[in-house]
Amino acid sequence: MPADTTSLDLDALEAAHADLRARGLALDLTRGKPSPDQLALSDRLDGILSGTYRHDGTDLRNYGGIDGLPTAKRLGAMLMDVPADAVLVGGNASLEMMFHAMLVGTHFGWDGPGSAWTTRPSVKVLCPVPGYDRHFTVSERLGHEMIPVPMGDDGPDMDVVESIVADDPDVAAMWLVPKHSNPTGAICSDEVVARVAELGNRARRGFRVIWDNAYAVHDLTPEPILMASLWAACEAAGTTESVIHVASTSKITFAGAGLSFLAAGPETLATLRQHLSAVTIGPDKVNQQRHVMLLPDIDALRAHMVRHAELIAPKVDATVAALERGLTGLARWTTPTGGYFVSLWTPPGLATEVVGLAADAGVRLTPAGAAFPLGHDPEDSHIRLAPSFPTLDEVRLAMEVVVTCVRLAIARQRASRDGTGEAVQPGPT
Numbered sequence: 001m002p003a004d005t006t007s008l009d010l011d012a013l014e015a016a017h018a019d020l021r022a023r024g025l026a027l028d029l030t031r032g033k034p035s036p037d038q039l040a041l042s043d044r045l046d047g048i049l050s051g052t053y054r055h056d057g058t059d060l061r062n063y064g065g066i067d068g069l070p071t072a073k074r075l076g077a078m079l080m081d082v083p084a085d086a087v088l089v090g091g092n093a094s095l096e097m098m099f100h101a102m103l104v105g106t107h108f109g110w111d112g113p114g115s116a117w118t119t120r121p122s123v124k125v126l127c128p129v130p131g132y133d134r135h136f137t138v139s140e141r142l143g144h145e146m147i148p149v150p151m152g153d154d155g156p157d158m159d160v161v162e163s164i165v166a167d168d169p170d171v172a173a174m175w176l177v178p179k180h181s182n183p184t185g186a187i188c189s190d191e192v193v194a195r196v197a198e199l200g201n202r203a204r205r206g207f208r209v210i211w212d213n214a215y216a217v218h219d220l221t222p223e224p225i226l227m228a229s230l231w232a233a234c235e236a237a238g239t240t241e242s243v244i245h246v247a248s249t250s251k252i253t254f255a256g257a258g259l260s261f262l263a264a265g266p267e268t269l270a271t272l273r274q275h276l277s278a279v280t281i282g283p284d285k286v287n288q289q290r291h292v293m294l295l296p297d298i299d300a301l302r303a304h305m306v307r308h309a310e311l312i313a314p315k316v317d318a319t320v321a322a323l324e325r326g327l328t329g330l331a332r333w334t335t336p337t338g339g340y341f342v343s344l345w346t347p348p349g350l351a352t353e354v355v356g357l358a359a360d361a362g363v364r365l366t367p368a369g370a371a372f373p374l375g376h377d378p379e380d381s382h383i384r385l386a387p388s389f390p391t392l393d394e395v396r397l398a399m400e401v402v403v404t405c406v407r408l409a410i411a412r413q414r415a416s417r418d419g420t421g422e423a424v425q426p427g428p429t
């Protein structure tokens with residue numbers, strides 16, 4: 001029997017939830033992983049070299065080439081909208097590149113010994129929220145004090161960012177996903193791009209923005225969405241060293257077997273190159289050449305991303321449609337134009353309960369609070385929905401459960417208020 005999503009009648013919703021529980025579902029909307037059919041779009045990678053392991057005089061199978069092949073650097077440059085000579089090509093995880101960049105700033109310093117952020121009374125890092133939980137995990141691991149900054153539809157609240165940077169010389173860095181952000185789908189406006197470029201002139205020396213362009217070409221729109229170039233803005237502002245650009249092919253080819261890219265100004269790049277030389281003798285050039293052959297130019301890249309969009313868009317549409325049908329007037333959510341996530345905000349104090357109710361009914365959701373530093377959403381309101389991995393039918397079913405759980409949590413909160421005259425307190429996050 002389908003769940004009743006039209007009423008806020010508590011008894012009816014408790015019964016609908018019990019029905020869902022009895023179905024023994026096992027669905028998962030937790031992580032933004034590509035689905036098997038998305039991964040299959042790049043299966044041609046296997047065998048694409050046809051045994052040709054030499055390229056421009058380089059034996060791809062051997063050690064060396066810390067920067068990456070020039071052709072792979074050009075692929076990274078195309079993705080990140082930066083010059084190719086500013087790019088380093090890494091292993092499959094841009095997260096690893098970001099970890100190393102933050103490690104260098106924190107413990108080794110961008111300007112030699114004595115410039116490490118740890119020489120300051122505290123290392124403060126600005127964290128637009130809701131944001132990407134693994135950024136916050138890196139900062140937690142490195143002992144950073146994370147300062148939440150509100151994320152709007154067009155990027156972080158730059159008035160807040162600029163005033164914190166002006167007041168506090170301990171601010172060392174800022175995380176930022178500039179396009180189709182995880183998890184709200186925000187896209188930095190031209191004005192925000194220009195203001196981010198200016199931060200390098202306002203902050204103390206050593207400040208770095210981690211510009212994590214994980215969803216640079218992951219549009220769901222018929223035409224590509226183009227953003228102002230941060231590299232150009234930094235050149236104009238004289239702040240090229242203040243930004244570390246990062247991207248990867250994780251959501252373009254194989255999430256676990258792709259390429260990562262990092263770009264930075266010449267001094268920052270030299271410091272990182274030296275650091276990475278202590279970490280590896282060189283990245284996987286065989287995989288670099290495979291990727292260059294699969295995605296030789298911007299047209300090939302765009303055509304490939306259109307095929308991804310054809311697979312993801314129906315799932316995002318189904319997610320948003322379920323929210324519109326079941327929660328209009330009761331909650332708010334995003335309608336992303338790209339990326340992998342839909343953000344849902346329940347009335348305050350209910351996100352933890354909704355995630356628990358969904359788990360009881362067999363639908364795993366990202367833990368409430370995950371998109372905030374240390375997992376603490378002060379409103380206990382935000383839930384990240386990640387519909388890319390399950391099948392379309394599974395997404396529809398999972399969203400039926402999510403909507404029922406939000407309605408049930410609201411009905412319980414209202415009943416509790418009616419009964420006691422008090423609001424339900426936010427649960428632990």
Ligand SMILES: Cc1ncc(COP(=O)(O)O)c(C=O)c1O
Pocket residue numbers: 032092093094095096132177182212214247248249250255260
């Ligand atoms: C914003 C963002 N950055 C980075 C990553 C991970 O990228 P990679 O697979 O290159 O480590 C993700 C994955 O979900 C992401 O959402």
